[in-house]
Amino acid sequence: MKNGSISAERVLSKLDEFLYKNDYSSAERHLLYWLSEARNNKDCKTEILVRNELMGLYRKLGKKEQALDTVSAVLRKIEEMNLQNQVGSATTYLNCATVYKAFGMADKAVPLFEKARAIYDKELAPNDDRFGGLYNNMALALMDLKRFKEANELYEKAISVMKNKPNGALEVAITLLNMANAAEYEFGLSEADEKISDCLKKAEELLDNFPKKDGYYAFVCEKCASVFGYYGHFFYESELKERARRIYEGN
DSSP: OOTTOOOHHHHHHHHHHHHHTTOHHHHHHHHHHHHHHHHHTTOHHHHHHHHHHHHHHHHHHTOHHHHHHHHHHHHHHHHHTTOTTSHHHHHHHHHHHHHHHHTTOHHHHHHHHHHHHHHHHHHSOTTOHHHHHHHHHHHHHHHHTTOHHHHHHHHHHHHHHHTTSTTHHHHHHHHHHHHHHHHHHHHOTTTTHHHHHHHHHHHHHHHHHOOOOSHHHHHHHHHHHHHHHHTTOHHHHHHHHHHHHHHHTTO
């Protein structure tokens, strides 16, 4: 195998198969195999790609040590390759920041989100899909730091970007639930009740009317279910989990 010859499509398509079935053990083995192949063949592009996917997997599985080790490794690789100002590296910064946020390290996450945002602002169109994920995830970290005004501005920006995109309704639903949580965090449950109810109602409508019931829809249903349950919507929480189960099992 020659340097740089690993097919990203091959790596990602098989990974998608495992993730669609929630087969996380196989997904990890698959990624670790291709990480080894990439390193052995000095294929830095594929190494960075695989480490990005590993970060996300370890974050999802709550494997803090492995996730943080992967963050450190991929940031070193970007610096070694002098790729700090590329769009692809901005996405990696976003992924690394999301790992930090997930493990209670918002103070380390925000500077990486800011680096990603600076590159995106320079290189991408203002309505590019990638801004939606950046704004949403950065807002979550800002909420942890009690920077409420900045966070809410980013949630509104995320909705503006994503509302007319493919799968955008699902992203908007997630953002609305984030805004419900943000309102509670800032004002308290009683004071934020009206805002929370409005956000939940709008999110439910988007989820119910979304036409494409695929693996990503199942993932979003799972992600949203616990928020509805937290606010006492137990029937709808069960309904979303059941939708996801049926999709994963092919029913």
